[in-house]
Amino acid sequence: MTELKCSCPDLELITCGKVRDLYRIDDNTLLFVATDRISAFDVIMKNGVPGKGKLLTQMSVFWFNYLKDILPNHIITTEFDQMPEKVQKYRDQLEYRCLLVKKLKVFSVEAIVRGYITGSAWSEYKKKGTVCDITLPEGLKESQSFEKALYTPSTKAEIGQHDENIHPSKVPEIIGDKYADQISEISVKLYTKAKEYALSKGIIIADTKFEFGRDDTGILYLVDEVLTPDSSRFWLSLNYEVGKSQESFDKQYLRNYLLSIDFDKKTSIELPNDIITKTMERYIETYKMITDSDPTFL
Numbered sequence: 001m002t003e004l005k006c007s008c009p010d011l012e013l014i015t016c017g018k019v020r021d022l023y024r025i026d027d028n029t030l031l032f033v034a035t036d037r038i039s040a041f042d043v044i045m046k047n048g049v050p051g052k053g054k055l056l057t058q059m060s061v062f063w064f065n066y067l068k069d070i071l072p073n074h075i076i077t078t079e080f081d082q083m084p085e086k087v088q089k090y091r092d093q094l095e096y097r098c099l100l101v102k103k104l105k106v107f108s109v110e111a112i113v114r115g116y117i118t119g120s121a122w123s124e125y126k127k128k129g130t131v132c133d134i135t136l137p138e139g140l141k142e143s144q145s146f147e148k149a150l151y152t153p154s155t156k157a158e159i160g161q162h163d164e165n166i167h168p169s170k171v172p173e174i175i176g177d178k179y180a181d182q183i184s185e186i187s188v189k190l191y192t193k194a195k196e197y198a199l200s201k202g203i204i205i206a207d208t209k210f211e212f213g214r215d216d217t218g219i220l221y222l223v224d225e226v227l228t229p230d231s232s233r234f235w236l237s238l239n240y241e242v243g244k245s246q247e248s249f250d251k252q253y254l255r256n257y258l259l260s261i262d263f264d265k266k267t268s269i270e271l272p273n274d275i276i277t278k279t280m281e282r283y284i285e286t287y288k289m290i291t292d293s294d295p296t297f298l
Contacts, residue, residue, distance in 0.1 A: 002036045002050045006093045010086050018044055019053070019230065025100070029076065031087060032099040034225070038279070040255050041265040042163070049280050051298045053097040055287055056228045061099070062291050063194065063226040070189050073222040074101040074213060096297040104213030104221055107175050110163065111183050113191035114150040114207040118143050118233065118245070119252075120165070121152070121207070133167045141243045143206075143235075149188050149195075182220055183212055194227050201289050203249070204240055206233035229283045249282040 005021070011031065012024040018039040023031040034053035038045050064073045077083060080095045087094060114121055114131070121131040122142050129136060132152040153171050154163040171180040187210050195205045209231045211224035225231050229250035239247060248256070257275050258265075287295055 002048045003053060003093060003097065004035055004037055004048045006033055006035065006090070008090045008093065010089070018042070019056070020225075024103075025084060025087070028103050030101050030103050031083075031094075032074075032101045033094060034097045038230075038251070038254065038271075040251065040258055041263070043265060043268055046268050046270045047276065049276050049283075051295075052230075052280060052283060054297050055280075055283055055295055056225055056230055057097050057099060058295065058297060059228045059287050059291070060225045063228075064222065066197065067190050067193060067222065067226065070193065071186055071220060071222045073226075074099075074104055076100040076102060101223070102215065102221065104215055104223060106211060106213040106223055107179065107183070108156050109166075109171055109174055109183070110154045110156055111187040111210040111212065112152045112154055112165075112207060113187050113210070114146065114152055115191065115195055116143055116145050116204070116206040116233075117141075118206050121150075132165045143240070143244065143246055144242050149191050151184050151187055153183075179212075179214070179220070186212075186220070190222070198234075198290060199237060201292070202237050203286065203289055204235040204237050204246075206235055206246070208232035229286050234286050249286045251279070253282055254279050 008023065014022045014024050014030070019035060019037050021033045021035060023033065025031055034057045036048035036050055036052045038049050038052060061078050064075055077100045080088065080091065083100050087098070117125060117131070117140055124131055125136060125140060129138065131150060134150065134152070151168055152165060153168060154165045156163060168184060171184070190210060191205070191208060198205050205227065208227055210222065210226065213221050213223040215221065232250060233252055234249040235246040236249065254275065263269070284295055
């Protein structure tokens with residue numbers, strides 16, 4: 001069954017994002033729910049990918065646990081039986097796809113970290129020799145790794161709008177010097193630790209996106225989703241070859257399909273069943289390789 005929108009009338013819905021729905025539990029607690037919606041180019045498709053929300057949630061849980069020595073995260077519990085009774089009554093819809101989390105002030109900047117030059121970064125580099133207006137050495141080839149991971153933040157757009165890549169120097173104007181410096185440094189640390197682990201499992205994390213929040217005392221937390229096929233580019237290290245595009249085990253497969261049909265990047269469309277199936281197959285393969293386990297929750 002595909003959960004495009006959960007029906008939980010006894011829970012207070014705060015926001016519906018491109019993929020996730022957020023419910024208020026109390027003044028300090030939220031329920032973070034990953035639906036099966038899928039978006040590309042900031043457009044939500046008409047049909048979803050069955051089970052995707054569960055897989056994204058459980059993959060995030062793996063990474064939250066793996067990275068918690070670098071930064072605390074927003075999770076209160078991932079165990080459905082430990083969640084409030086008013087949540088448990090919707091077990092059929094919510095189990096495995098939700099997290100009980102701290103209510104935090106989320107920063108309006110997405111922390112993108114790139115270990116390899118690909119996608120929009122490669123397109124910009126070919127035109128201007130830069131990525132997010134950061135000047136890079138001449139002669140880089142497509143899919144080549146950077147000597148040091150590149151922090152290339154973006155603004156967070158409203159639904160239907162497009163995120164905007166910005167130079168790191170502009171981040172302090174949005175969130176202040178203190179948090180801009182912390183997020184820049186911590187993002188690279190998170191990526192580097194995850195990248196090294198994933199390589200040991202045969203996966204290259206080409207790039208990824210982190211989001212952060214803070215509590216009332218100013219403590220920084222890792223929030224949202226972490227290192228999922230929706231928020232990252234995953235390649236098989238076995239097939240990696242510099243100088244060409246790589247086969248993606250993430251949402252890039254869907255993006256490539258949409259580009260092949262001249263998608264206008266504005267209009268929601270119905271995706272063919274085979275594209276949905278093949279997208280999920282890639283998500284599952286990535287999950288299995290990274291976690292060393294089968295997604296028995298699907």
